[in-house]
Amino acid sequence: MAPTARPTVAQPLSPHLQIYRWTWTMAMSVFHRITGTALYGGTALVAIWLLALASGPVAYSYVAGFFGSIIGRLILFVYTWILMHHMLGGLRHFAWDFGIGFDREKRLAMSRLTLIGSVALTLVIWAVALLVR
Amino acid sequence: MAQEQIRQDTRVSIRTPRARVRGLGVAHHGVNHWWLQRITAVTNTVLMLAFVVIIANMAGRSYADAVHIVANPFVSIILILALLSVTLHMRIGMQVIIEDYVHAQATKIAAVFANNVYAVLVAVACLYAVLRIGFGQPA
Numbered sequence: 001m002a003p004t005a006r007p008t009v010a011q012p013l014s015p016h017l018q019i020y021r022w023t024w025t026m027a028m029s030v031f032h033r034i035t036g037t038a039l040y041g042g043t044a045l046v047a048i049w050l051l052a053l054a055s056g057p058v059a060y061s062y063v064a065g066f067f068g069s070i071i072g073r074l075i076l077f078v079y080t081w082i083l084m085h086h087m088l089g090g091l092r093h094f095a096w097d098f099g100i101g102f103d104r105e106k107r108l109a110m111s112r113l114t115l116i117g118s119v120a121l122t123l124v125i126w127a128v129a130l131l132v133r
Numbered sequence: 134m135a136q137e138q139i140r141q142d143t144r145v146s147i148r149t150p151r152a153r154v155r156g157l158g159v160a161h162h163g164v165n166h167w168w169l170q171r172i173t174a175v176t177n178t179v180l181m182l183a184f185v186v187i188i189a190n191m192a193g194r195s196y197a198d199a200v201h202i203v204a205n206p207f208v209s210i211i212l213i214l215a216l217l218s219v220t221l222h223m224r225i226g227m228q229v230i231i232e233d234y235v236h237a238q239a240t241k242i243a244a245v246f247a248n249n250v251y252a253v254l255v256a257v258a259c260l261y262a263v264l265r266i267g268f269g270q271p272a
Contacts, residue, residue, distance in 0.1 A: 033230060040223045043255045050212075050262035053203060057196040068193065083181060090174045097171065129189035 024111035031115075032089040035082045042079055080125055085118035166225050173222035180215035187211070200266055209267040216259040224252035 020026065052063035066072045092110045095101045101110050157163040187208055191199050202208055227248045235241040 036223070036226050037230065040227055043219060043223060043259075046216075047255050047258040047262070050203075050259050050266075053196075053199060054262035054265040060196050060199065064196075064199075080185070083185070087178055087181065091178070094171070094174065125185060125189070129192065132189075133193065 025107055028089060028092070028111040028114050031085060032093075035086040035089070038079075038082050039086055042082070045075075045079075077122070077126065081118055081122040084121040084125075085114065088114045088117050088121075166228075170222060170225045173218045173225075176214070176218040177222055180211060180218050183211050184215050203263065203266045204269065206267070209263055212263045213260060216256060216263070220252045220256040220259075224248060227252075 049063055049067070052059040067076060092101075092114055095110065101107060155163075187202065191202055194202070203212065228245055231241060231244045231248060235244050
């Protein structure tokens, strides 16, 4: 039997991100990648800080001066939040790796907890750091 | 015939039984990256919380005090473990992102290569600095 010619039709494409309604789980998934990328770049700041400390008092005074400035503190504050967010996001993924928390309510609760928890942890860390000083 | 028997039939599947038993897949690395990413995720949580405490303690201190804190063997070891755990984790994480979004072969290889260079550079720079401070040789 001769093969019948298949009609050529344009393949349907999956909708792109802008068509989806944003959901908590989706937003937190995107946030996890963005915060991971930010932390990736941020390790350069840690390297600069440690190298300055190893280089001597003059180099360290510049770096410590920068991180002590308004802009420097703002970077450290946002960096703390990004770190906490990525950490809680990772723990959420870890629960999923064990097959825990896949039903709708838990999914939503864990996603919300990632954002609320990261903000709360950041505020607690900075409050303790500033009060103990 | 059950799905499992079809998979094991070399007349149906080109994969040899030995290849299936080794379980290393087409990349020949199996689940190595997946597993290492989970292991370092766990160690990161503990080590980075310790890192935050160390940083918070150093803020606003003099150079001599800052060196004194990092030179403490306990602090030095935590910092070294943290930098190893973090650089391993971020190297795999960024490779996953690159492989998801960069599809042109040449660009992808260049990006993955650059990612490895960056991760090694950060790791060696931090390791060198911590060891130099720990062994008491800051310039």
